[in-house]
Amino acid sequence: MNHRELENALLLRDSGELSETDCLLLEEALEKDPALAALAEENQILQAAGPLSSTLMVPPLPELNRERILHAAEKPKNKYLSRLLAVAALLVLGLGILPHFTRHLPPSQPLITAQIDPIRSDLQTEDPLLDRLDDLEYELSLWSNLEMGDPAFLENESDWAKILLSAEDTI
Amino acid sequence: MEEHNLETLLQHYREGDQAALGRIVDQTRVPLYRFIYGLVRDPHVAEDVFQDVWIRAIKGLHRYQSDRLLAWLFRIARNRVIDLSRKRKPDYSLQQPVASPEQSGSTLETFIPHKDRGPGQHTQNHELALRIQDAVDKLPLEQREVYLMRTEADLPFKVIAQTQNVSINTALARMQYALRSLRELLADDYEALLTQSRTS
Structure with a gap:
């Protein structure tokens, strides 16, 4: 060396x-x-x-610094929790006041205005057209060999007039 | 100070033992604070830097992978002091000799005398300590860093070199130059230093 x-x-x-x-x-x-x-x-x-x-x-380090350091080590957990709580609070607040704002908004006009008559769903209700057909069927049954409710009435709708007319002519 | 013990405490802290962090702070407090104070020579600044270093260390502990916790803390402290010097006024520089405790506003009451020594001995030791401090302050920053890391924290030269981002030969050279300068500056106090080293 x-x-x-x-x-x-x-x-x-x-x-x-x-x-x-x-x-x-x-x-x-x-x-x-x-x-x-x-x-x-x-x-x-x-x-x-x-x-x-x-x-x-060298002067001694104050005890206060040690406590601050240890507190800083705990801070990350509290920081995330407080942020989470703050976001949750904002969401709740937002949802709470949102209706207040939407109430003052003008109602939207419907795009299509239509008057729709309700469709009869109950066949038992009085229906003039059905009553008239029943009468016709009854008349036909009087003047033909068909019974009431016979399916031939539906199958031969176009012949109803002929049957009725021929019956009336007969009378 | 045993690094193995620090690493063990760090492992406990990572596993959720908050008290382990307090013990780490306590065990590293003296060398780390002395190192910082040796660079800034202002107790208030040193306190702030010390606290700042630890807060940064806590935030970065998840990235710490080495087995030399104290060296890592010294590196953070060194970088923090350098950042601080850049933010200060242009005429302030760590390269300049720092003010003596009296000039910086500190009083003798700031410093705690050795409890086993009498008043006369205390004054003599205090004056010697002042001269030593003054001599160390005259060292260039890089040499002062090496000297403080070696003497206050007992860091090996390999770690000192890594902290300063230089080769180990450069770190050794800086220490040689520092000792050579101190030898000249403290030539009149050599006998007193010799006596102190034999009695302590």
Whole structure:
């Protein structure tokens, strides 16, 4: 090792980074070179001076900072929860006041206006047309050999008039 | 300080043990705060930076993958101090020698004397400590950083080099230059330092 390498080896030995092989080489050099040994002692004294000064000169850290740090570590959970609650509150508020705004909106005009008559769904209700057909069927049954309700009445609708007319002519 | 213990505490914290974080803060408080104070030399600024460093560290803990928690904290602190110096007035620079405690407004009452020493010894030690601090303050920033990381946190040079983004040889060279400067600046106090190192 040259002188510079030996000086670096002194620092690395103090920091615990010197290999065993290099430690042996350094020890041999220290035994042979008193100046190097003096330098090693000076390095250790000068490195110890820093903490010595800090012990006396560095003011203590207030306890308050420690509490702030620990509180900051808890903050992320509360932050997300508070944001979630804020969003939920906004949604509820929005849904609550939305009808108030929609009430003041003008009603939309229907596109198509139509009057639709209700379709008769109950065949039992009075229907003049059906009553008339029943009368005709009755008349036909009087003057023909067909009974009331015979399907031939429906099948031969076009002949109803002929049957009735021929019957009336007969009368 | 045992890094293994810090890593164990960190693992506990990640598993939900909030008390483990408090213990981590307590164990790293002294070296980290001393490092920051050594750079800024203002107790109020150092307190703010210390708190800021930890808040950033807590936010970034999910990305921390190394096994050197203290070195990681020092890196955050270093970057934070550099950012702070850039935001300050143009004539303020970390490269300039910092003011002495008296000039910065701090009083002697700010500092706690060693409880086992008498008043006379306390004054003598206090003056020596002032001279040491003044000498360290005269170091260029990069050398001061290496010196503080090595002496306050006992960080190995490999980690110091990573923190400063330089090679290990550069970190060693900076330490050599720092010690050489301190040797000259504290030449008159060498005997007192020798006595202190033998009694402590």
